[in-house]
Amino acid sequence: MSDDKEHMDTNNNKNKKGGTKRNFIMICFAYTCATTSLNAVVNLQSSLNTDKDVGLNSVAIMHGASVLTCIFLTTSIGHIFGYKWSIVGGQFGVMVYVASNMYSKQWLMYSTAVICGSLRACMSVALNSYVTALANDESENNDDAEIKTRKYFGIYFTAFQSAQIWGNLISYLVLRNTPKSTNTNPTQCGANYLTSEHQIQDDNSLISQTTIYILYSIFSGIIFVSIVLTIIILVQRRDNKKENDSQGLLRKSLNYTLSTWKTALKLNHLLLIPLGFWTLSGEAFFMGAFTNSFITCTIGVQYVGMYE
Secondary structure (H helix, E strand, O other): OHHHHHHHHHHHHHHHHHHHHHHHHHHHHHHHHHHHHHHHHHHHHHHHOOHHHHHHHHHHHHHHHHHHHHHHOHHHHHHHHHHHHHHHHHHHHHHHHHHHHHHOOHHHHHHHHHHHHHHHHHHHHHHHHHHHHHHHHOOOOHHHHHHHHHHHHHHHHHHHHHHHHHHHHHHHHHHOOOOOOOOOOHHHOHHHOOOOOOOOOOHHHHOOHHHHHHHHHHHHHHHHHHHHHHHHHOOOOOOOOOOOOHHHHHHHHHHHHHHHHHHHOOHHHHOOHHHHHHHHHHHHHHHHHHHHHHHHOOOOHHHHHHHO
């Protein structure tokens, strides 16, 4: 009997580890697909959707919605829907925003940016929580848990960073046959670029609507495939302690929100704000100014993906 029990425990551990690896691979794949499409679209906003700066404004709205959601809603949504459906919701929000670029009007882009930003924040929290839970599943003690967590997050963020490569490569392959504007004056590009005085022909007018549809359909299709696979493969996970009543859930969410603010106001965390601001300012420069004034203006929008 003891041998049979030991054999059953061994099989259960193998199945658990197999399930952990399968879910982890699915997590990495889902996040890579979502960020592949979203990052590539964001990189093109200052070059394609230039009418009334609808592209850059939508990105700002998206990040603003993410900030507010992280503060007030991520805990509640995570408890209600669990990690799996929070991830699926975030993927859906990204897909809606990407698809809205086919018809880049202010009312549509701004509304989908709010949806994307809100759901993406919940997805990010759920993904990180899921990765931590998977690392703990494979750990035998606290020391091992720390090592496993570092390993899992190292692989996870490697997959995330690779998304920039795949997304920009797709952009280049689709847009590579776009003709370069003949009205470009190189002296008005780069550091001398001024939107109000720029006389370059809008590159968006040189790109056929069919090409626009193909580009954003590919990005939307990538996310759609990841949504389907996530629903089929990924196992639902929740926090260990789940409130059964709405009042308990609301109370716990409020406590988490207050705790977040108290933690954020500590001196050590306040000193990190300039570092984060400086890092993200560099990303904003590349996304908003560099791509348009240094790349699109000089050599064409088709090369944005090759230099980002």
